[in-house]
Amino acid sequence: MTTLTARRIPTARLTQHILEDASKDVGEPVVFVHGNVSSSIFWQDAMLVLPERYRPIAVDLRGFGGTDPLPVDATRGLRDYADDLAALLDVLHMERAHLVGWSMGGGVVLQHMRDRPTAVRSLTLVNPVSPYGFGGTQGLDGRLNSPDGAGSGGGTAHPDFVRLLAEGDRGEESPLSPRAVLASYYVKPPLRPEREDEYVESMLSTRVGDDHYPGDSRPSRAWPGVAPGTRGVLNCLAPTHFRVDDLDIAVAGLPVKPPVTWVRGEDDMIVSDTSLFDLAHLGAIGAMPGWDGTPAQPMVGQTRHVLGRYARVGGRVREVTVPTAGHAVHVERPKEFGEALLETLAEGV
Template structure:
């Protein structure tokens, strides 16, 4: 499927890796960073409208899409992604502070970037919790000292197998087409078949294995039996390495927009991907109970950190999208775009 009018595809060699990106428009820099198991093309439908005011850039991040398939050092959290973004902006000679949008995993990446570089604004789109994903209590402290219950060992092996095999079907709940329909947007939302085909093909470009998705893992004596490794995307999201609650210390504080789907099943206070929820439901045997391994209240954690950010002098706007899933920029695209444009006008 060809790109939408006005959207261009390009590749540039940076001082870190060869990066593919989509681009549209001219003006102040607006960077749209995708999340796990996606690419810059998940923003393509928004780019023609945004291009009327901004130079919009939607890169494929390390491990995904058509960017050079280099491994990810999980011990840096999303530091590799933040540094890759900085390298891309240098290569494109974009020196003014950018507006950054980070979906899911990329929420941690844009927060990490903002701790090292000036930014014009930050938009968190259903971001990973400020304390990482899985195996932490409400206050962000780990359930187990080795952070068991997070990282690469928690991936569904059939999902990994079907990704590696290039499965385009919806024959199994573990096929990426079925996963997208169930988790990426509201179940009531149906993409046009040609657009869905494009996005399936994009996800199937994912680098799989220990350096990409899901990453490596370490055996653990603690339930559920696996602790984070040191490579790949799911380990980068582990609370052992991923944390952006210290964004409250930024000075100066860029304005923040937080948008979130109320029906998000990925980043939720009761996510069915969280071992605390899976154990309580009996899906993973041997759960030690809520006192020992509670569900992670991810949305509550985001809210508390951003409330602290505001209490310390930052400007925060919150927009919850009723009935939307993990991607309100897809299943409520018109409203989400209007909210973003309104926020950027006053950022």
């Protein structure tokens, strides 16, 4: 059976940790980018089923897994991560690659394609963060709820989850422990993944603090009273810092646009139009005090809107909805995910 190996690779920006099939040093590169509070470990099964013609690589983003824990400059949105990815591909001499991004990683690969569209063969998005960031917006066009981005950023993380993550909690006595969050939100209950212990360790590899997860924050006069800061993971997802709604403009001059496949779990509660991680939706259901009527962020609708614009300039876009699946479709439903991925890779430019 094929096994994956790990190594650390120095680049012009930082030393990055990757998983790869060491027996494959040729073939079309397929680069997997994980989401928030996780690492490359979540991609193992997806990597192992790729046919011989592909060369799979999964990278740990800065501050996760075995990659250097350099601070995250949130004022650049997700560009610290996207530029790190570009530096890795340069060292590996991968001029053009298929990119696969999950959750926050979906935003990273979107940013990479926005900045370097000719370097992308195809794009596969797995329950990606909205092109307008996470929290703090309304409407399909991502209008800010407040000029300061109130309702997004580092101050929106639950402090008990942050504490248990920092403490390395491996149990599930608390509903906010990493294991409980994995079992309740990363996958749809009652599924318990076969690699659950590995995934928990992956989550616990997240660096915690103002420079990492969740990041710093500042007070706001607008509900819910917290606005994004300038450092760390959740702030780089704030809509005041991250927006990739102009993919259509970025690729308008290309004769052939990279095909985009969007795979999403129908029952995802993290990236959703009614996300249980969006303070506005929590306010609407009475779980956040003082709600002022701010509408929930239509995360799925916003992604569909932006990809629709991409399609109108000639980009090939396919949306694959997987019933009864949650946030980690590639973990929960590997067969359906693999079929969608292989079809996209075959269409790559």
